[in-house]
Amino acid sequence: MxxxxxxxxxxxxxxxxxxxxxxxxxxxxxxxxxxxxxxxxxxxxxxxxxxxxxxxxxxxxxxxxxxxxxxxxxxxxxxxxxxxxxxxxxxxxxxxxxxxxxxFELVTPVKEKPPSSFLLINKGGKLEIPPLFVGSENNGSKWLSPEDILLLREKKIGKKQANRLLKGIADKGKPYSESVDILKDHRFGPLPSHQIRIIDAGQRELASDENRLCIGIKALVMPATDEHRKRLEAAGIAPCPSCGNPTHRSDLIRIQGTETDSCLTEYFELAKKCIHSIRHEDGSWSEMIVGISGMTSEGETKDECRKKLMNDLMIWIRDKQLNGSAIPPIPQAQFCLLSDRDRL
Ligand SMILES: [Zn+2]
Structure with a gap:
């Protein structure tokens, strides 16, 4: 891409x-x-x-x-x-x-199936790029020639970037690339030490561009009328009693020891300030919310770890809401911080 x-x-x-x-x-x-x-x-x-x-x-x-x-x-x-x-x-x-x-130029499809392109890669290896099928049942078979795909790619981003893209795809493995059984497929030239074929997802990745279109929207901001408020209330949305932001009824929670409801967004913001992250030697992560016992997660990446933690927190809150049990307050941020060395 x-x-x-x-x-x-x-x-x-x-x-x-x-x-x-x-x-x-x-x-x-x-x-x-x-x-x-x-x-x-x-x-x-x-x-x-x-x-x-x-x-x-x-x-x-x-x-x-x-x-x-x-x-x-x-x-x-x-x-x-x-x-x-x-x-x-x-x-x-x-x-x-x-x-x-x-x-935005595109490769012109051809009717006849074009041959694969072969490129030499380092250490005597070979890279095979087969033609890409783009036809459908209705409009018959259409192919994109690998040579045209490569030429256009180089024209758009330059030879160096194109090679980098190709190498990335070849290194990815299935469904981007696969090793070829050399003896079975070898037809000409000295026997290469290894051969990699670009397949399905890899062909598409190589041939496609990432485009986008920005559209401007003009918005008019007006003070809310009673009618607007009634309409929102009918849809279950009311200002959060604590922060005032429009919130759905189901997202209002009562935290233990408080007089008014507050919203999930506020609770999550507080909880996030109390997350303690640990990066392990193998590169994986653990996180915990200090102050909610047992609220921990693990993941290969920090992102994955955080997603799990937030998901668990949500399930934990929903459980308490269903049981009608009180939701404990999140300790204030300054009490959450462990020693400086442990803060990430
Ligand atoms: Zn709120």
Whole structure:
């Protein structure tokens, strides 16, 4: 899978060693909003102070010039629009056809099944990339040639990145790649020491791009009326008596020793401050919520461990709600902290 960022960074490589160039990031804003006009001010507000306004204006102008990387086409088409407030018209731009073609180009399917492509990999090994079937029962058989897939991939993200992607897929194993029985399949050349075939998921990963489309939504915020409140109440949603956020009735809990209900969100926020994490030597994790005895979890990664812990906490709370038993308070954060060495 090639991300949109990878393709734009290939078109506009950064001169610095770290991070994408400002021009690649402004280009990304246009690529994410194909067919939409954006003014310089739009681009500036979308960049959210990541660069100086003048840098963004400069990138905007740069993208509207004929570019060598696009064979003399500009990345954005521009036009002037009249502004309502002041006399000076504003400049706005839209992703050009040439740029859209370069970024979103697809491999043309063929009817005849093309041959596999073979690439030499290090230590005398070979990589086989079979053609990718994209047809269906209705429109007959259609194939993507592995050679075309590789060429387009290199054109979009460069040879180095394409090789890195390919190597990653080959190393992944099933369902991305598989070892080939060399003696059975060997047809030409000296016997390679090993051969790997890219299969199903790997072929798709190699051939596909990750695209996205951003859509703007304008929202109007108005003070709530009694009617709104009634409608929300009918749906079981009311302000949390403790924090005031709209909360569903089933998510309100009564914590032992308190006079009013509070919401699950607040309880979870407090609990999270009392999590003690341990990373084991084999890289796996254990976590516990200090103050709730027995609330522990284990996982291969910290993410997995945290997900389990939060899930267990939820089940624990729901159980107590069902039994009508009181939910104990979470100790205050400062009492949860163990020694500095144990805090992660
Ligand atoms: Zn609340």
């Amino acid at each position: 090639a991300t949109l960022e990878q393709r734009l960074e290939h078109l506009f490589p950064s001169k610095k060693r770290k991070g994408p160039s400002s021009i690649a990031l402004v280009a990304l804003i246009f690529a994410e909003r194909r067919g939409k006009w954006l003014t310089q001010d739009d681009a500036i507000s979308l960049m959210n102070k990541k660069f100086a306004d003048s840098t963004i204006r400069k990138a905007f102008k740069e993208l509207s010039r004929p570019l060598d990387v696009l064979e003399g086409h500009s990345f954005i088409d521009i036009e002037l629009i009249r502004r309502y407030d002041k006399g000076r018209p504003a400049l706005r731009g839209k992703l050009s056809e040439a740029a859209a073609e370069r970024i």
